[in-house]
Amino acid sequence: MTVLMxxxxxxxxxxxxxxxxxxxxxxxxGNGRWCATVxxxxxxxxKRPELAALDGAAExxxxxxxxxxxxxxxxxxxxxxxxxPGDQPTKHLGEAETLAIIVRRQFACFFVTDDRDATRLAAxxxxxxxxxxxLLSVAYRQGWLDADTLWGYVQTLxxxxxxAPPGVRDRLSFDKWLTG
Amino acid sequence: MxxxxxxxxxxxxxxxxxxxHRDVAEQIGMTPDAFSRALHGKRxxxxxxxxxxxxxxxxxxxxxxxxxxxxxxxxxxxxxxxxHTTGQRTVPGRADDEQVLADIALAYRQAYPEPETGSEQAxxxxxxxxxxxxxxxxxxxxxxxxxxxxxxHLSIGVIRVAELSTAYSLTVGGRPVIALPATASWFRExxxxxxxxxxxxxxxxxxxxNGTEASKHEAAANGFAAELLLPEETLMKVDWGSxxxxxxxxxxxxxxxxxxxxxRRLTTLLGQIPARVAHxxxxxxxxxxRRHLSIDPGHDEITVRMDEAxxxxxxxxxxxAHLDGVASGAIGRATLAWMLGIDAAALxxxxxEIPEIDADDLASALGL
Numbered sequence: 001m002t003v004l005m006x007x008x009x010x011x012x013x014x015x016x017x018x019x020x021x022x023x024x025x026x027x028x029x030g031n032g033r034w035c036a037t038v039x040x041x042x043x044x045x046x047k048r049p050e051l052a053a054l055d056g057a058a059e060x061x062x063x064x065x066x067x068x069x070x071x072x073x074x075x076x077x078x079x080x081x082x083x084x085p086g087d088q089p090t091k092h093l094g095e096a097e098t099l100a101i102i103v104r105r106q107f108a109c110f111f112v113t114d115d116r117d118a119t120r121l122a123a124x125x126x127x128x129x130x131x132x133x134x135l136l137s138v139a140y141r142q143g144w145l146d147a148d149t150l151w152g153y154v155q156t157l158x159x160x161x162x163x164a165p166p167g168v169r170d171r172l173s174f175d176k177w178l179t180g
Numbered sequence: 181m182x183x184x185x186x187x188x189x190x191x192x193x194x195x196x197x198x199x200x201h202r203d204v205a206e207q208i209g210m211t212p213d214a215f216s217r218a219l220h221g222k223r224x225x226x227x228x229x230x231x232x233x234x235x236x237x238x239x240x241x242x243x244x245x246x247x248x249x250x251x252x253x254x255x256x257x258x259x260x261x262x263x264h265t266t267g268q269r270t271v272p273g274r275a276d277d278e279q280v281l282a283d284i285a286l287a288y289r290q291a292y293p294e295p296e297t298g299s300e301q302a303x304x305x306x307x308x309x310x311x312x313x314x315x316x317x318x319x320x321x322x323x324x325x326x327x328x329x330x331x332x333h334l335s336i337g338v339i340r341v342a343e344l345s346t347a348y349s350l351t352v353g354g355r356p357v358i359a360l361p362a363t364a365s366w367f368r369e370x371x372x373x374x375x376x377x378x379x380x381x382x383x384x385x386x387x388x389x390n391g392t393e394a395s396k397h398e399a400a401a402n403g404f405a406a407e408l409l410l411p412e413e414t415l416m417k418v419d420w421g422s423x424x425x426x427x428x429x430x431x432x433x434x435x436x437x438x439x440x441x442x443x444r445r446l447t448t449l450l451g452q453i454p455a456r457v458a459h460x461x462x463x464x465x466x467x468x469x470r471r472h473l474s475i476d477p478g479h480d481e482i483t484v485r486m487d488e489a490x491x492x493x494x495x496x497x498x499x500x501a502h503l504d505g506v507a508s509g510a511i512g513r514a515t516l517a518w519m520l521g522i523d524a525a526a527l528x529x530x531x532x533e534i535p536e537i538d539a540d541d542l543a544s545a546l547g548l
Contacts, residue, residue, distance in 0.1 A: 001546075001547055002545040002546060004546065027546065027548070028546075029546050029547055029548060031546060031547070035226070036224070036225075036226030036227075036228075036229075037226040037227050037228040037229075039226070040209060040226050040228050040229065041228065044209065064226070066223070066224035066225075066226065067224060067226075067227060068224065069184070069245065072227065072230070072245045073245060073246070075227050076241065076242065076245075077293060079227075080286065080289050080290055080293070081290065081510055081511050081512075082512065083286055083290075083515075084286075084512060084514030084515055084518065084524075085283035085286065085287075085514065085515055085518040086279065086283065087286075089231050089234075089235060089241075090228050090231045090232060093227045093228045093231060094228070096227070097226070097227045097228075110537075110542065110545070110546075116512075117512040117514075119534055120509050120512065120531070120532075120534065121509070123509060123532065123534050123535065124508070124509040124510060124532070128535070128537055129534070129537075130537055130542060134537060134539060134542060135542075137539045138539050138542055138543045138546075138548065141539055141540065141543060142543065142548055
């Protein structure tokens with residue numbers, strides 16, 4: 001079965017903001033995985049009251065995957081490919097660690113992120129990337145969400161500057177995206 | 181063969197002797213039990229734990245992982261500001277400059293992921309060691325296009341950014357670089373370039389050197405700069421007693437130095453300062469040039485030169501390597517945008533299409 005790998009907090013935080021970690025668990029369907037750096041970052045984010053729902057992530061993803069010594073070196077190279085000026089040394093390590101593990105261990109997986117650079121690097125490494133909006137649209141198609149509820153989530157996340165589905169500016173464009 | 185845990189323990193003993201592992205664990209966000217198991221090879225470190233640990237114990241991350249020095253490391257020879265009155269050398273902005281230097285190093289690693297094997301040694305062995313020989317390599321009137329000539333003839337990348345407080349010479353992965361503050365002061369910039377070239381030619385770097393050695397390096401680099409820009413042979417041919425204001429302005433302009441630098445050089449060479457030189461050295465170099473340099477009134481070369489020395493500058497080859505990297509999807513556009521001094525969102529460059537995934541295909545792959 002294909003695995004859902006979460007290389008950063010971007011999508012996780014979105015599900016925590018709408019308080020639907022249960023939905024994320026259903027989507028992962030027992031195939032969600034994360035690496036040790038993302039688990040660490042997630043545990044630290046969960047200390048913020050508004051993201052307390054992230055506490056449930058450990059149940060969804062289980063024991064984190066730790067890098068091997070060889071993967072540490074891959075991580076450094078991949079991290080450089082993600083970084084930009086001004087970034088602290090700890091930034092992008094979750095994405096780099098996840099990519100290094102996927103590539104070395106040849107996982108068949110989807111890479112779940114809303115980060116454009118992480119998506120770019122995943123594509124370069126022939127890894128398929130999916131984002132929050134695609135996962136939510138799958139939940140809608142499975143009948144786990146109705147359109148009005150999903151529109152509410154889009155508005156909530158938009159207010160918190162978490163982005164929007166491609167091309168969605170209002171309810172009309174949202175309906176078009178959902179049925180497209 | 182030693183492990184990561186062994187090297188962490190070794191470094192801890194060097195920089196934090198007697199520190200409790202419990203406290204170290206807490207500072208890097210680990211439980212004492214997880215830290216202990218990681219130290220003893222019963223658990224791997226997460227990369228974020230290792231990065232935090234490297235920062236805490238001021239260790240090179242590559243060395244922690246492999247036990248070897250990082251071939252892509254940044255090696256800096258600091259440009260110390262010298263106060264002629266107190267004789268003190270300091271780098272007051274070094275702390276603020278660290279991030280800029282790290283960003284420059286990132287730009288080079290992204291463009292050239294593979295280090296230039298042995299090139300630091302090649303620099304020392306392949307370049308002429310004397311200022312006179314380097315002048316020949318750089319070509320006639322090199323000072324007017326000093327940065328370009330350094331890149332063309334010696335493959336030294338020259339960077340000019342407003343964020344730096346002073347000039348630095350460095351190597352990144354063995355590639356030589358000179359980084360300058362954008363000040364619009366072309367004569368200061370020329371001196372910086374010559375001084376930093378001296379550091380590179382003489383193989384200076386500030387890895388673990390003491391104050392005495394650093395001062396020796398600075399003096400040697402200043403001596404090199406003086407001989408490169410103001411060769412003794414040339415200066416001694418001038419009849420300084422009869423040189424007029426227009427002559428002086430032309431010398432300063434052509435040699436690309438300040439009146440102060442010329443004054444100090446003549447003091448060293450002649451043991452005394454010609455009166456006219458001393459007079460103009462007491463004021464800004466621009467004053468002499470504005471009053472006595474013969475230039476075309478329709479083309480203000482002084483302002484043109486100032487403008488050139490104020491422009492953000494990165495080697496074109498570095499920018500081209502980034503364009504290629506962005507086009508192939510290997511790197512993002514943030515660093516290229518930073519080099520150009522523009523917002524990344526405004527940067528229009530070609531990049532690969534990201535294949536879209538169909539929601540039904542995703543559901544099927546997930547067994548839903």
